[in-house]
Amino acid sequence: MRNHGQISLIIAGLLWLLAGAVDAASQRLILTGSxxxxxxxxxxxxxxxxxxxxxxxxVQTGGSSRGINDVRKGIADIGMVSRxxxxxxxxxxxxxxxxxxxxxxxxxxxPIVSLSKTQIADMFTGQITHWSVVGxxxxxxxxxxxxxxxxxxxxxLDYLELKNSEIKPHIIIGDNAQGIKTVAGNRNAIGYLxxxxxxxxxxxxxxxxxxxxxxxxxxxxxxHNGSFPLSRPLNLVTxxxxxxxxxxxxxxxxxxxxxxxxxxxxxxxxxxx
Amino acid sequence: xxxxxxxxxFLRVGAMVSALVMLLILLFLLLESWPVxxxxxxxxxxxxxxxxxxxxxxxxxxxxxxxxxxxxGALLLAIPLGIASALFIVFFAPSYVASLYxxxxxxxxxxxxxxxxxxxxxxxxxxxxxxxPPGASLLAGxxxxxxxxxxxxxxxxxTALAAVPEELFRNAAALGLSRWGMVRGVALPxxxxxxxAGIILAAARALGETMAVLMVAxxxxxxxxxxFDPIRTLAANIALEMAYAMGDxxxxxxxxxxLLMALVMVLSGMAGLVEKQSHV
Numbered sequence: 001m002r003n004h005g006q007i008s009l010i011i012a013g014l015l016w017l018l019a020g021a022v023d024a025a026s027q028r029l030i031l032t033g034s035x036x037x038x039x040x041x042x043x044x045x046x047x048x049x050x051x052x053x054x055x056x057x058x059v060q061t062g063g064s065s066r067g068i069n070d071v072r073k074g075i076a077d078i079g080m081v082s083r084x085x086x087x088x089x090x091x092x093x094x095x096x097x098x099x100x101x102x103x104x105x106x107x108x109x110x111p112i113v114s115l116s117k118t119q120i121a122d123m124f125t126g127q128i129t130h131w132s133v134v135g136x137x138x139x140x141x142x143x144x145x146x147x148x149x150x151x152x153x154x155x156x157l158d159y160l161e162l163k164n165s166e167i168k169p170h171i172i173i174g175d176n177a178q179g180i181k182t183v184a185g186n187r188n189a190i191g192y193l194x195x196x197x198x199x200x201x202x203x204x205x206x207x208x209x210x211x212x213x214x215x216x217x218x219x220x221x222x223x224h225n226g227s228f229p230l231s232r233p234l235n236l237v238t239x240x241x242x243x244x245x246x247x248x249x250x251x252x253x254x255x256x257x258x259x260x261x262x263x264x265x266x267x268x269x270x271x272x273x
Numbered sequence: 274x275x276x277x278x279x280x281x282x283f284l285r286v287g288a289m290v291s292a293l294v295m296l297l298i299l300l301f302l303l304l305e306s307w308p309v310x311x312x313x314x315x316x317x318x319x320x321x322x323x324x325x326x327x328x329x330x331x332x333x334x335x336x337x338x339x340x341x342x343x344x345x346g347a348l349l350l351a352i353p354l355g356i357a358s359a360l361f362i363v364f365f366a367p368s369y370v371a372s373l374y375x376x377x378x379x380x381x382x383x384x385x386x387x388x389x390x391x392x393x394x395x396x397x398x399x400x401x402x403x404x405x406p407p408g409a410s411l412l413a414g415x416x417x418x419x420x421x422x423x424x425x426x427x428x429x430x431x432t433a434l435a436a437v438p439e440e441l442f443r444n445a446a447a448l449g450l451s452r453w454g455m456v457r458g459v460a461l462p463x464x465x466x467x468x469x470a471g472i473i474l475a476a477a478r479a480l481g482e483t484m485a486v487l488m489v490a491x492x493x494x495x496x497x498x499x500x501f502d503p504i505r506t507l508a509a510n511i512a513l514e515m516a517y518a519m520g521d522x523x524x525x526x527x528x529x530x531x532l533l534m535a536l537v538m539v540l541s542g543m544a545g546l547v548e549k550q551s552h553v
C-alpha cells in the first residue's frame with residue numbers, strides 16, 4: 001500500500017511538473033517530525049491548500065528528532081518539534097504554533113486538590129500506595145497510565161524524569177475518553193489527560209477534578225502564561241530565516257484562522273486571551 | 274450439466290478468493306513484522322523483561338497468557354451455561370417458553386461487542402472496584418467475554434440437539450430411559466460434533482475479541498496473580514498502541530498479530546481433528 005502511495009505520488013508529481021509550473025519546487029512544502037504536532041499541522045495544511053490551490057503540503061511523522069535532522073539536512077522544509085529547542089539546536093529558527101499541557105485528574109469526590117511533583121512520581125512508581133499518605137482516605141491508589149507511544153505519556157515521563165518501565169500502573173488506557181470514564185468510575189484512581197480535553201469534560205459535567213500541580217492550578221490560562229509546569233510548546237522549525245511559501249505557511253499556522261483547529265485537538269493557541 | 278459446470282466454476286473462484294485473501298493477510302503480517310523478525314532472535318519475544326517496545330523490551334508471553342486465561346475462563350463459564358440453555362430449550366421448557374427463550378438468546382448474540390465493553394467499563398468495573406480495586410481485571414474481562422460467547426455456544430448446541438433424529442428418542446423411550454438418561458445417553462453423544470464445533474467457534478471469537486476486553490481488562494502487561502489483577506490480551510495490545518507506533522514498535526505489534534493468528538490456526542486445526550473423528 002505504502003509503495004503504491006509513493007508511486008502514485010511520484011507520478012502525480014511528474015505530471016504536475018510536466019504541466020509547466022514555472023517555479024514548481026517552491027510550491028511544494030515538506031514537513032516532518034513529531035507525531036503530536038503532525039495531526040494538527042495536517043489539518044492546517046489542508047486548509048492552507050484549499051486557500052492556495054497549486055500548493056502541495058506533505059506532512060510526515062517520525063518524531064521530533066527526525067524533524068530536526070531533516071531540516072538540518074534539507075530533506076524537509078519545516079520540522080515539527082513538540083518541545084523547546086535545546087542548547088545545541090540554536091542554529092535553527094523555532095516558531096511556536098500552539099501549547100500542549102496535561103493535567104493530573106482524580107474523581108470529583110476525592111478530597112485531594114493539589115499534589116507535588118515528588119508525590120506524583122512516588123504514586124506512579126508504586127512507592128505511595130494509599131491516598132492517606134497524601135492526605136486522603138485510607139484507600140489504595142489506582143494508577144491509570146497511557147499506552148506506550150502516546151505523547152501525553154511522553155510528556156509526563158519527561159516531567160517526572162522517569163522511564164515507562166519504572167511506572168507501576170494498575171490500568172492502562174488508550175484515548176482520553178476511556179481515561180475519563182475510568183477515573184469517573186473509580187473514586188481512588190489518578191490519571192492524566194490533555195488540559196484542553198479535561199476542562200471540556202468538566203464543563204460537560206464529568207465527575208472528575210483537575211489537580212493543581214505544586215500549587216499551580218491546571219488551566220488553559222496557566223499554560224498560556226507559562227506558570228503551569230507540565231506543558232510544552234509545539235514548534236515549527238526551519239534551518240534558515242523562512243522565506244516565501246515557508247514563511248507564508250508559518251504565518252498561517254500562527255494566525256487566528258487556525259485557532260479552531262488547535263482547540264479541536266485540545267491544544268492551546270499561543271496568542272489566545 | 275451446463276448449469277452444474279457454471280456453479281462449480283463460481284464456487285471454485287469464490288473458494289480461491291477467500292483462500293487468497295487469507296494468504297495475503299498472512300503475507301502482509303510477515304512483511305510488516307519483518308524489520309523486527311529479521312533483527313531480533315525469536316527468543317527475545319519470550320525472555321525479555323517485559324513489553325516496553327520504546328525501551329527495546331518485546332516480551333509477548335504475559336500477553337499470550339492473558340489472552341489464553343481470559344478465553345479459557347470465558348469458555349469454562351459459557352460452555353456449561355450454553356449447553357444447559359440449549360438442553361432447556363429442546364427438552365425441558367414448555368414450547369412457548371422455549372421459543373421465547375430462544376429469541377432472547379438470538380437477540381443476545383446480536384449485541385455488538387462495544388456495547389458489552391461500554392457496560393463493563395461504566396458498570397461492572399466500578400462494581401468490582403468497590404470490592405477489589407482497581408476493578409479493571411481478568412475477572413471483568415472473563416465476565417464480558419462470557420456474555421459474548423455464551424449465546425454462540427447456546428445457539429450452536431441448540432441446532433445440533435435439534436438435528437438429532439427423532440427415532441433415536443423414540444427408541445430410547447421404548448427402552449424405558451428417563452428424560453435425563455435420554456439426554457445424557459442419547460442426545461448429547463449424538464450432537465457432540467456440533468456442540469464441539471460451536472465451542473471452537475466461540476473460542477476463536479474470545480481469542481480475537483478486542484474492544485470489549487480493552488475497555489475492561491486494565492491492559493497492564495503482567496502475569497496475573499489473581500482474577501482481580503489486570504491483564505492485557507494480544508488483540509488489545511495491537512488496538513492500544515498501533516495508532517501511535519512507529520518503526521520497530523509498529524513491527525513488534527505486527528508480531529503480536531502473527532502470534533494471535535497462529536493461536537487461531539491451532540484452534541482451527543483442532544476443529545479439523547474433531548471433524549475427522551466424527552467421520553470414523
